[in-house]
Amino acid sequence: MIYDSLIIGGGLAGLVCGIRCVSSGLRTAIISGGMNSLHFSSGSIDIAGYSPEGKIIRKPFDYLKQTIKENRGHPYAKAGMRTIRESIKFITEILEGQNIRLNHNSDYNHFHITALGTLKPTYLSQESVFSSGVKDILHSGEKIAILNFKGFRDYYPEQTAVNIKKHSLFRNREIMMGNISLPYYLETERNIHEFRSVDIARIFETERYLPRIAEEIKKASPGAVAVSLPAFIGINNYSAIRKKLCEMTGKFIYEIPVLPPSILGLRIDHALKNSFISLGGEYIAGDKAVSGFITNNSVEFLSTSNSGNVPLDSRFYVLATGSFFSGGLMAGYERISEPLLDLKIKSEKNRNRWYSDKFFDRKSHPFLGFGVETDNNLSPFTQNGKIVKNLLCAGSVLSGYNPVKEGCGGGVAISTGFKCAERIIRELKK
Amino acid sequence: MINIENISFDHCIKCTICSMYCPVSQATHLFPGPKQSGPDAERLRIKNPELVEASLKYCTNCKRCEIVCPSDVKIAEIIQAAKWKYLKIKFFRPRDFFMSRTDLVGGMATLVGGIVNFIIRLKIIKVIMHVFLNIPYQVKFPAYTKRTFRKVFDREYKIGQNAFTKQLIYFHGCYVNYNNNILGREFVQVMNALGYGIKIKKQKCCGVPLIANGYIEKARKNARYNIMSHTVSDTDLQIVATSSSCTYALMHEYSSFLKLNNSGISGRVEYATKFIYREFLSGNIPPMKPLGIRAAYHSPCHLERMGGVIHTLGVLKMIPGLELVVLNSECCGIAGTYGFKKENYKISLSVGKNLFSLIEKAEPEIVITDCETCKMQIEMNTGYKVLHPVTILFMALNT
Numbered sequence: 001m002i003y004d005s006l007i008i009g010g011g012l013a014g015l016v017c018g019i020r021c022v023s024s025g026l027r028t029a030i031i032s033g034g035m036n037s038l039h040f041s042s043g044s045i046d047i048a049g050y051s052p053e054g055k056i057i058r059k060p061f062d063y064l065k066q067t068i069k070e071n072r073g074h075p076y077a078k079a080g081m082r083t084i085r086e087s088i089k090f091i092t093e094i095l096e097g098q099n100i101r102l103n104h105n106s107d108y109n110h111f112h113i114t115a116l117g118t119l120k121p122t123y124l125s126q127e128s129v130f131s132s133g134v135k136d137i138l139h140s141g142e143k144i145a146i147l148n149f150k151g152f153r154d155y156y157p158e159q160t161a162v163n164i165k166k167h168s169l170f171r172n173r174e175i176m177m178g179n180i181s182l183p184y185y186l187e188t189e190r191n192i193h194e195f196r197s198v199d200i201a202r203i204f205e206t207e208r209y210l211p212r213i214a215e216e217i218k219k220a221s222p223g224a225v226a227v228s229l230p231a232f233i234g235i236n237n238y239s240a241i242r243k244k245l246c247e248m249t250g251k252f253i254y255e256i257p258v259l260p261p262s263i264l265g266l267r268i269d270h271a272l273k274n275s276f277i278s279l280g281g282e283y284i285a286g287d288k289a290v291s292g293f294i295t296n297n298s299v300e301f302l303s304t305s306n307s308g309n310v311p312l313d314s315r316f317y318v319l320a321t322g323s324f325f326s327g328g329l330m331a332g333y334e335r336i337s338e339p340l341l342d343l344k345i346k347s348e349k350n351r352n353r354w355y356s357d358k359f360f361d362r363k364s365h366p367f368l369g370f371g372v373e374t375d376n377n378l379s380p381f382t383q384n385g386k387i388v389k390n391l392l393c394a395g396s397v398l399s400g401y402n403p404v405k406e407g408c409g410g411g412v413a414i415s416t417g418f419k420c421a422e423r424i425i426r427e428l429k430k
Numbered sequence: 431m432i433n434i435e436n437i438s439f440d441h442c443i444k445c446t447i448c449s450m451y452c453p454v455s456q457a458t459h460l461f462p463g464p465k466q467s468g469p470d471a472e473r474l475r476i477k478n479p480e481l482v483e484a485s486l487k488y489c490t491n492c493k494r495c496e497i498v499c500p501s502d503v504k505i506a507e508i509i510q511a512a513k514w515k516y517l518k519i520k521f522f523r524p525r526d527f528f529m530s531r532t533d534l535v536g537g538m539a540t541l542v543g544g545i546v547n548f549i550i551r552l553k554i555i556k557v558i559m560h561v562f563l564n565i566p567y568q569v570k571f572p573a574y575t576k577r578t579f580r581k582v583f584d585r586e587y588k589i590g591q592n593a594f595t596k597q598l599i600y601f602h603g604c605y606v607n608y609n610n611n612i613l614g615r616e617f618v619q620v621m622n623a624l625g626y627g628i629k630i631k632k633q634k635c636c637g638v639p640l641i642a643n644g645y646i647e648k649a650r651k652n653a654r655y656n657i658m659s660h661t662v663s664d665t666d667l668q669i670v671a672t673s674s675s676c677t678y679a680l681m682h683e684y685s686s687f688l689k690l691n692n693s694g695i696s697g698r699v700e701y702a703t704k705f706i707y708r709e710f711l712s713g714n715i716p717p718m719k720p721l722g723i724r725a726a727y728h729s730p731c732h733l734e735r736m737g738g739v740i741h742t743l744g745v746l747k748m749i750p751g752l753e754l755v756v757l758n759s760e761c762c763g764i765a766g767t768y769g770f771k772k773e774n775y776k777i778s779l780s781v782g783k784n785l786f787s788l789i790e791k792a793e794p795e796i797v798i799t800d801c802e803t804c805k806m807q808i809e810m811n812t813g814y815k816v817l818h819p820v821t822i823l824f825m826a827l828n829t
Contacts, residue, residue, distance in 0.1 A: 002711070282743055284737060284740055287737040310708050310711070
């Protein structure tokens with residue numbers, strides 16, 4: 001046995017599971033074929049956003065209690081309330097240790113604002129998206145400003161402003177728009193039109209231009225107590241940079257995630273990876289698990305595209321390969337399958353029932369709820385219905401929930417990832 | 431007209447993750463990033479080769495874009511192919527010519543012995559190279575040995591090797607042959623300790639520097655030579671190399687980039703630590719003494735691309751008394767001959783500075799890495815001594 005715990009998939013679920021395993025002394029590796037979907041995410045973590053009727057949930061934990069009671073097939077029911085709470089505390093502490101503070105609104109959800117100006121309920125957000133300061137500003141009724149960098153094409157503040165006005169929180173509020181220009185930066189030969197948010201985030205990271213940017217912000221937003229910018233005020237050092245900008249401008253600086261790669265998301269990705277590696281975990285990037293072998297109802301070893309004649313061997317495996325986009329699930333003409341080990345899948349037989357004709361259907365698409373079927377301990381089944389003993393599943397490869405419809409992708413990833421780790425730790429102690 | 435074998439550019443979903451992780455576009459805006467230079471521009475280049483732009487030359491071919499791509503696009507390969515397919519070189523480029531002819535230069539330098547090392551360190555020569563050859567004054571070329579590894583092997587080790595029942599072929603590469611025959615010696619002794627006798631076939635430079643400098647035909651010639659010399663006899667033996675980039679070329683680039691049939695060797699080539707790790711796993715672990723060293727490990731880009739980092743870590747973690755700090759994966763910036771060129775020097779340093787500061791922060795006694803040019807870059811810019819994992823293993827066997 002080489003590893004105690006081998007995690008296939010380096011997304012939110014895999015990373016949380018990996019960090020938990022390695023921090024209790026297990027020899028742990030994560031295989032990650034390409035970067036994870038945190039790079040496409042808002043950087044806020046949803047626990048439960050919408051009820052089955054599409055209503056916004058105000059108190060997510062109350063809702064969870066009910067879900068756990070009524071829907072035993074839901075991953076939350078398998079994780080259990082205590083694990084969900086513990087896992088949220090765990091990730092908050094891990095990120096805090098990497099200088100990323102996640103705030104929540106005690107037992108309530110809060111909103112984050114999208115680039116299109118819609119408001120989405122969520123539970124954990126970075127300081128630039130939710131803090132007590134945001135609440136004060138919302139209650140004060142004072143003027144706010146939506147700013148952009150002149151020439152940055154991935155974001156249009158007008159759109160945010162028009163849509164945000166439709167929401168009761170902003171209906172009677174004075175909202176102004178403006179542009180700030182980018183200071184001349186190094187030997188830039190490229191036009192700012194070509195810049196993506198990452199390029200601008202790197203300029204912020206140098207901290208060389210902060211006083212000038214602060215002046216620009218003040219000029220563009222006279223009288224506003226809060227200013228929103230597209231999310232690019234730094235990556236690794238964002239917290240300190242934001243604090244400085246807030247002090248220099250005297251305003252609350254808010255961030256709105258724009259086109260990928262999402263800076264808010266990759267801050268979390270970087271922080272989790274740093275934490276995993278510094279604790280001694282092995283992060284195998286750019287390699288893909290291609291086949292695994294199940295004998296006597298347990299996974300014997302795993303081959304990756306690079307492993308050749310040294311297959312990876314572990315006492316426990318965690319399948320955190322994600323959903324369709326990440327290749328954790330595959331849709332063929334006639335059936336949905338799990339390509340790595342051909343595990344038992346929960347889905348609809350009739351292809352016509354996989355999706356809704358309306359793209360933005362309120363009831364969402366059924367295929368988002370498809371996935372690997374597991375027992376209550378998150379262990380999956382083979383096609384013959386036998387439990388695979390040393391394999392556990394976490395995150396969006398699981399069936400029984402619809403992350404888009406319920407607004408619970410982050411919470412499920414974290415709690416099931418954590419639950420898998422807890423189970424592995426417990427079983428190895430025996 | 432369209433090469434059906436590599437239409438992976440069509441799988442690009444424009445997520446821009448590659449550009450965000452590209453060490454070069456982090457260092458300079460002169461390079462628009464792998465997405466734009468690779469899959470984006472490839473569609474245009476297929477239609478009109480004149481759309482090839484000069485910024486392609488900034489790509490170091492570190493392959494980090496391919497590592498992070500969620501859609502499995504062969505980005506670096508697209509860029510690398512475009513670089514030389516469309517750009518026609520008309521003039522003789524003395525610097526690039528000599529830099530990529532590692533065999534020619536190495537052969538001459540070792541012939542005349544120490545004098546080259548002396549000359550190349552002279553200030554006046556450095557100035558001349560800086561001005562006329564565009565080789566930056568600041569860089570320090572690796573010293574040449576007085577005797578090639580092949581000669582050392584023939585003289586000191588060859589006779590004893592037949593005593594071993596198990597045998598393998600060693601692909602030493604140019605660096606071991608001309609610059610660091612000590613690593614070659616250590617490899618032979620480590621393998622002997624594991625019960626393997628060493629054979630060495632005739633070999634030429636694997637072709638990596640030739641490809642990087644645009645001498646594709648010459649690279650192909652070398653590749654054919656290497657494939658041939660390793661397939662005429664002993665075809666049941668494994669071929670083990672101590673250079674991660676040579677290994678990558680022999681295994682993958684001969685077929686994927688140079689379009690040669692390397693099936694006779696690709697399945698047999700293995701990077702040293704993978705071979706050793708497998709031996710360790712099967713229980714063939716020679717007795718080792720505790721080292722009592724604190725070391726930082728840097729994972730080279732090409733080793734990462736072929737998934738070899740776990741094997742090196744696997745071996746290192748089994749060496750007693752080695753306190754290992756695994757550094758976050760960062761490119762060192764040298765990229766073979768790239769950082770030895772004046773026009774790239776600043777970019778190369780700027781790419782490497784993250785790694786250098788990680789090393790300083792780790793406060794190791796030494797640095798460990800698998801790649802010879804990473805070693806040069808780190809030694810030039812941090813003052814730390816850099817050792818190969820095989821060397822560390824050798825120390826554990828013999829201290």
